[in-house]
Amino acid sequence: MxxxxxxxxxxxxxxxxxxxxxxxxxxxxxxxxxxxxxxxxxxxxxxxxxxxxxxxxxxxxxxxxxxxxxxxxxxxxxxxxxxxxxxxxSEKYIITLFNTIIKSKNWGINSTQDKEVMVEFSSPNTNKPLHLGHLRNIFLGDSISRIYNSCGYKTHKVQIINDRGIHICKSMVAWKNFGKNSSPDTNSIKGDKFVGDYYVMFEKEQKKQVKKLVEGGFDKDNAENNTPIMKEAIDLLKKWENKDKSTIELWRKMNNWVYDGFDKTYNILGVSFDKNYYESDTYLLGKKNIEEGVSKKIFYREDDGSVWVNLQKEGLDNKILLRSDGTSVYMTQDIGTAIKRFEDYPNIKKQVYTVGNEQDYHFKVLFKILEKLDYKWAKECYHLSYGMIDLPDGKMKSREGKVVDADDLIDHMIDTAKERTEQLGKIDDFDSSDLEGLYKKIALGALKYYLLRVDPKKKILFNPQESIDFHGNTGPFIQYTYARIKSIIRRADSLGLKYKDIDIENSVKLTVRHKKLINHIYTYPSVLNQAVENYSPALICQFLHDLSKLFNSFYQDEKIIDNIKNETTSFKIALSNLTSNTLYNGLSLLGIDVTEKM
RNA sequence: GCGUUAGUAGUUCAACUGGAUAGAACAUCAGAUUUCGGCUCUGACGGUUGAGGGUUCGAAUCCUUCCUAACGCACCA
The missing domain is CATH 3.30.1360.70 (Arginyl tRNA synthetase N-terminal domain)
Structure with missing residues (x-):
């Protein structure tokens, strides 16, 4: 093009x-x-x-x-x-554009797949269910990989699962003490919720015990690490590191419950991963890489045994890489994971980390370290940083339980979609399983669009009312436009009108609306390029919203299937069809499904 | 304290990376349907772009000083 x-x-x-x-x-x-x-x-x-x-x-x-x-x-x-x-x-030029688009079959899609890219997203801890913050992360990462894909990249969607550490041990302790051998099945709740509840139980009990200790004369900082229940958790972590059999067994059992729960959520969201990396597999790798760095004098060891890197020349600070007791920190395993990924996939041109902007500094340091270790691909690592989500009454705080649970939110959105659709009463020819799918598509269309339409770098103020709005700059508005066009296409088909593979000659009289619409569709590939360059699905949202408005305005202005049924009629149907194809493609890059009727 | 990022209609977001009279959506008000789907369309109202100074043909955008907010500056993850 x-x-x-x-x-x-x-x-x-x-x-x-x-x-x-x-x-x-x-x-x-x-x-x-x-x-x-x-x-x-x-x-x-x-x-x-x-x-x-x-x-x-x-x-x-x-x-x-x-x-x-x-x-x-x-x-x-x-x-x-x-x-x-x-x-x-000129009309002549616009017609050339139109014919170019028609002939290309799949306008804007580059299916060469001759480059490879890895996109990491989601990457939850295993002690808590997914919440609204994860949803922004997941939608962003998923969308970016879809956009890459349609720009000619083979993509590898991965996540790093933080399956090890004190957090999961806390859930394990609580379950051992209060669980009475129950399971998600016996309690019939989702596995991630189940394990999350025990984490909350731990924190409650911990608070109680800290209070007791402080009353008994402990100072607060000391008390936190000296409660019986915390000691138990720390002990469990040690046992885990020493590969104690029953501990590992319990750990595995509880993590699997969590994965079951996550899978259910991912399934509803329509996202999937090509490969999972687990912290429990990679944290030891990092240590090895760091020891090598020490022997190459890229890092240095303090007298107490801790290992550091000096990044002052790079305008950053010193950063610890291994604790004095030899255990790893967050950075340790991130180094190991990065190296492993480029070993696993030597052809990837780029690695994208979808992680919140609270970790901007962390990734700056990580990439500098990889550069110091002389990995050429270090400069191909990119931190796709996104803003936090604020609630109307302030920030989400997962430690205080002030979060919007992902599953609850989705359920609520589906209920709303159902309510609104029933009010409109256009669903007589749906059977009940169709309807379920319809509500889900609308609900997720609204939610995904709501979270993706904002520039990733910026924070989002989550307004529950607006997120389930179906009018204006929303996913359902675009889905509706699509369904509306499909209805016209069905009618055109039933009348046997020709609109595919047509070649528009100069006999067609173009209005300004036609011209604007064609010009807009023609720019779709360059919008995709911009979206990739800026890592911004928001640009696609904007494009689709503008496209929908242009079409609806055209639709309102003139009858598409008129009585004349000449070349102009064919042209108008073809233009509508082109619009619906572009809406379909664009929405699919946001992970949003369309529906033929709604 | 230092660093990073942000601050745009009542609200939520844009502004093609320095271009015109700063655009949409929501909300409010006024209109449009003998019609291919009204979850639609057409208008109106709404702005000292946080404040001041500077750079130039031209600034929301670049520089500078303030103000405000979020995040970061752990042998936490």
């Missing part, structure tokens, strides 16, 4: 040369979209060139405008306002 802007830039450069004997680079020519309230599609900004041209904006605008009309087939008209030259695209 040819980028329209670049094509225009080339022509303008030629015009400058020919009319003014003025040479400039393509980059110095800036072409913008023409703002809505002015006539035209693209706008040349003349100001930057005035000095060199030694002329006035009007003069330059007129001569360039005339040149483009006479010497290219792109421009049919122009107007100049101040130093801005607004260019109208």
């Amino acid at each position: 040819i980028d329209i802007r670049i094509e225009i830039k080339h022509e303008i450069r030629k015009a400058f040369k020919k009319l003014y004997n003025y040479s400039c680079s393509l980059d110095s020519i800036s072409i913008d979209d023409t703002p809505k309230n002015f006539e035209g599609f693209y706008t040349l900004i003349i100001f930057p060139h005035l000095k060199k041209l030694n002329s006035s904006p009007d003069e330059v605008g007129n001569s360039i405008g005339k040149y483009l009309i006479e010497n290219t087939s792109i421009v049919s008209n122009y107007n100049i306002i101040k130093g801005f030259l607004n260019l109208d695209l």
Whole structure:
């Protein structure tokens, strides 16, 4: 596909040369979209060139405008306002664009898969169920990997599961003490919820015991590590590290409950992973890599035995890599995991870590360390950092139990979707299993879109009312537009109207709405490129919302299947069909399903 | 204290990386359906872009000083 802007830039450069004997680079020519309230599609900004041209904006605008009309087939008209030259695209050119899109079959999709990329996301701890924060992470990571995929990359979706450490031992202790051999099955609740409840139980009991100790004269910091129940947890962690059989068994059992629960949630969300990395597998690798770094003098060992890296030259600080007792810290296993991943997949061009912005500094340090260790791929590691989610009454705090549970939220969204859809009463020809699928699609469409439409870097204020809104800039609005078009297509099919593989000739009269719609669809591939470059599904949301508005406006303005049924009718159906295909493709990159009726 | 990031209509978000009169959506108000799906469309209202200073043809965007908020600066994960 040819980028329209670049094509225009080339022509303008030629015009400058020919009319003014003025040479400039393509980059110095800036072409913008023409703002809505002015006539035209693209706008040349003349100001930057005035000095060199030694002329006035009007003069330059007129001569360039005339040149483009006479010497290219792109421009049919122009107007100049101040130093801005607004260019109208010719019908002939728009028709070329239209035919290009029609012939490409899958506009915007690059299925070469000749590059590889790894995307890490989700990566939960195993002591708590997934919450709203995870959902943003999961949707982002999943969407980014889908976007990569449609831009020609083979993608590997992975997560690192924090399955080991004091947190899971806390759940284990609580279960041993209060669990009475119960299980998710006996209590008929999801496994992750089950284990999470024991974690909460631990924290409650811990609080009680700390209070007791403090009353007995302990100072607070000391008390936290000296309660009987905490001692038990620490003891369990030691046993785990020494591979105590019954401890490992319990650990495995509880983690498996959690994985069962996670799988159910992932399943509803429609996300999956190609490979899981487990901290329990990789934390020892990191230690090995660090010892090697010490012997190469990249890291240094303090007298007490702890290992550090000095990053002051890089503008950062010193960072500990191994504790004095030889145990690993977070950074340790991240180093090991990164190295292992590039060993597992030597061809990946890029590794994307989807992790919240609270860890910006951590990843800066990690990538610097990998660079110091002389891994060439270190610069291909990218931290896809995203903002936290705030609730109307403040920040989510998982330690205080102030979280929005993922499953509860989804259930609630599905209920709302059901309620609203029933009110509309357009579902007579659905059977009950269709309906269940329909509500789920709408609910998740709303939720995914709501969390993806905001620039990842920015924090999100989660407003429960707005998140389940189906009007305006929302997922269901776009799903509705799709369903609406599909209804037209069904009708066209039943009437035997032709709209596929048509070649539009000049006999079709294009309106401004047609032209805007075609131009918009034509830019889809460049939107995808931008989305990849900026790691931003939000750009796709915006594109789809604009596309839906353009279509609905066109739909309202004129009858698509009219009585005339000539080439123009075919064209309008084809344009609708093209719109629905693009909506379908775009939504699928957000992980949002469409529905033929709703 | 130091560092990072942010602050835009009443609210939630945009602004093509320095371009025009800062755009959408929600909410509010006024309209549109003998019609292919009204979860739609067309308008109106709404702004000193946190504040001041600077850079230039031109600043929400770059520099600077304040103010406010979040996060980070652990032998936590």
